[in-house]
Amino acid sequence: MADVAIDPGLDSGLGSAGPEPGTTPPPGDGGPGRPPALNFNIVPVRGLPIVAALLIGLVVAIASNNLWALEFFHVAGGGLWTSLDLFLGLVLGPIMGSLAIPARVEFTTKFMPKMLLIMPTLVAMTLGAGFQLARHLGNLEADYPHHAWVVTSYVIVGVMAVIALGLLEPANLAVLFELKKPHPNGARIQRLMKVFIYTAGITGLMQILTLIIMTFLASH
Numbered sequence: 001m002a003d004v005a006i007d008p009g010l011d012s013g014l015g016s017a018g019p020e021p022g023t024t025p026p027p028g029d030g031g032p033g034r035p036p037a038l039n040f041n042i043v044p045v046r047g048l049p050i051v052a053a054l055l056i057g058l059v060v061a062i063a064s065n066n067l068w069a070l071e072f073f074h075v076a077g078g079g080l081w082t083s084l085d086l087f088l089g090l091v092l093g094p095i096m097g098s099l100a101i102p103a104r105v106e107f108t109t110k111f112m113p114k115m116l117l118i119m120p121t122l123v124a125m126t127l128g129a130g131f132q133l134a135r136h137l138g139n140l141e142a143d144y145p146h147h148a149w150v151v152t153s154y155v156i157v158g159v160m161a162v163i164a165l166g167l168l169e170p171a172n173l174a175v176l177f178e179l180k181k182p183h184p185n186g187a188r189i190q191r192l193m194k195v196f197i198y199t200a201g202i203t204g205l206m207q208i209l210t211l212i213i214m215t216f217l218a219s220h
Contacts, residue, residue, distance in 0.1 A: 040109040042176045047117045058125055062132045070133040077125025078214075082207035084122070089201020096197070108193070109179060112172050119172075123164050127157060139217070146217055153213040160203045160210075168203075171195040 061069035096104055134140050139150050171192045178184050178192070 040113065040176075040179075042113055042173070042180070043116060044113045047114065051117050051121050054121055055124065058128055062128060065132065065136055067133075067136060070129045070136060073125045073129035074133050077122045077129065078207075078210070081119075081122040081126055082204065082211065084118070085200045085204030085207055087204075088197060089204050093197040093201065096193075105179070108175060108189075112176055112196075115172055116169065116176070119164055119168060123161050127161060130157070146220060149213050149217055153210055153217075156206055156209055156213075160206050163199050163203050167199045168196055171199075 057069070058073050061073055096107065099107065134150060138144060139147070141147070144150065175189055175192045175196070178189050
């Protein structure tokens with residue numbers, strides 16, 4: 001994974017360098033040498049109905065204990081979570097490391113808000129449906145032949161959930177709030193983006209372990 005660097009001088013170069021001496025700054029400009037604040041929504045409101053629909057569907061699947069619905073939410077959520085983590089850490093990280101500073105900033109303001117909704121939703125789908133599915137199939141019983149494999153998978157997924165919700169999401173929020181400031185701290189954003197990309201890559205690699213376990217259980 002490549003370093004995701006944001007220019008430490010971002011607070012003085014995020015926007016334009018300011019108007020030429022003797023000219024009037026354009027409307028909305030903070031004045032000579034002061035970059036305009038970035039205009040973006042930290043929470044993409046238009047995505048909230050989709051998240052709500054998925055979470056309602058998850059609750060209905062768990063309450064009804066419907067096997068197909070549980071399989072759908074668990075497999076779809078887990079597959080997307082795994083793919084997204086691997087994509088972030090192994091593909092997107094190197095790409096962002098090669099972008100120019102303004103391009104990185106623009107991409108971050110468009111991508112990170114969406115991740116604020118996507119990641120918790122996928123975690124909830126995977127864990128909620130997965131636990132209920134294991135109960136439905138009797139895989140949580142101590143006499144289940146492969147009970148140790150199930151316990152191991154829950155430990156791994158539990159660690160991944162802690163990383164996703166305890167490191168990825170706080171780093172995501174911190175980057176967005178920092179970019180909202182009139183003078184963002186480029187060095188701080190650089191550190192936070194490294195945390196976000198690297199932890200996503202780590203959880204992606206851990207997801208491979210869960211795939212090995214899940215495919216083993218499905219075939220036995």
